[in-house]
Structures are given as C-alpha cells and as structure tokens.
Amino acid sequence: MTDEALTIDDEILARARIHAREVVDEHGLELDLDAIEWAVSGRARRRAGLCRWDADREVATIVLARRAYERYEWAEFAAVVRHELVHAWEFQRFGESGHGERFQELAARLEAPRRCRSFAEPRYVLRCRGDDCDWRATRHRASEPVRTPGRYRCGDCGGALEVEHVDSGRTWNAASGYGGAKAALGEDW
Ligand SMILES: [Zn+2]
Numbered sequence: 001m002t003d004e005a006l007t008i009d010d011e012i013l014a015r016a017r018i019h020a021r022e023v024v025d026e027h028g029l030e031l032d033l034d035a036i037e038w039a040v041s042g043r044a045r046r047r048a049g050l051c052r053w054d055a056d057r058e059v060a061t062i063v064l065a066r067r068a069y070e071r072y073e074w075a076e077f078a079a080v081v082r083h084e085l086v087h088a089w090e091f092q093r094f095g096e097s098g099h100g101e102r103f104q105e106l107a108a109r110l111e112a113p114r115r116c117r118s119f120a121e122p123r124y125v126l127r128c129r130g131d132d133c134d135w136r137a138t139r140h141r142a143s144e145p146v147r148t149p150g151r152y153r154c155g156d157c158g159g160a161l162e163v164e165h166v167d168s169g170r171t172w173n174a175a176s177g178y179g180g181a182k183a184a185l186g187e188d189w
C-alpha cells in the first residue's frame, strides 16, 4: 500500500469516527461506539459501505469503500456512514440487522439512505461512434463486445463502437486497445 493510500484511509476513518460521535450525541442514540471497529476497503467497487457482526465478540465492524470516499461529496459519504451506524445499532441491540421497518425508522431519523448505497457505476460503457447516434449501454463485466468492440456494430445505426473504462476514463475501439488499457492500469483495472 502506498503512503498516500494510507493517509486517505486514516482521513476516512478519522472523519467517519467523528461523524459517528456527532450522530450519537445529536440523536441520543444508544449505540456503543467503543464496541465498533472500523476499516477501509481499497478494493470494494460496488458497495460504499457495509457492517459485519461478530456475534461471538459482539463487535460490529463498519467497512467503508475508499473509492466511494473519493467519488462522493462528504455529505453523501457521511450518509453512508449513518446507514452503517443503523446496521451497527441493530446488531448491538438485536443481534441481527436488515432493512426492515425497525431499520427504516432509525434511518429516517438519522437521514440515512434506506438501502445500502451502491456506488457501482458500471465498469464499462459501450457507445456508438456514429455522428448522429447516441446509443450506449453499460456493462459490469468485460463481455465480448467490451474486449473486442471492433467485431461489433451499433444495433441502431450500424456504426462502430467504442468502450470506456469508467474508473479511468480510458477508451478503446479494438481488442488491442482493451489489452493496452488493461496492461497500463494494472492493479487499478
Ligand atoms: Zn444496509
């Protein structure tokens, strides 16, 4: 892990903890923050956050996605933190958590999103390169058209296709471009 990544993770954890303290104080929430563990995932690509429960230790672990922190404004990320705090509260009090009525009531009070946020924009966008065509489609996986767009044509106008790797903004329109982008991005692919 690079020093920079370490710094960002420290920043995420520090801000999340401070926010959690504010939320507990502001709402008089019966939540034992000392019994919550925090972690940052540098790999998560879909879920902005999650909360795990270790029933034996009675410890809730909130895992926050670095990519979500980098992509969101703080207000949006803070809402993710509150959502996971609701899960932690349910775990601590009831030993289980979902998105049921009890969850929704507290989530509404804390102005937290009702569902676990997915920040997964699809990983790839396929689009037509035709001048007057705005056909596009999104893909989560490197499907055949993503890997070899040169072998496919736009279903609307017959134009050539282009693929964009959303995270990096890299684009290609042939198999060689796909390979090149993949090689260049390495771990960030
Ligand atoms: Zn959730």
Ligand SMILES: [Zn+2]
Binding pocket: 128, 129, 130, 133, 134, 135, 154, 155, 156, 157, 158, 159
């Ligand atoms: Zn087209």
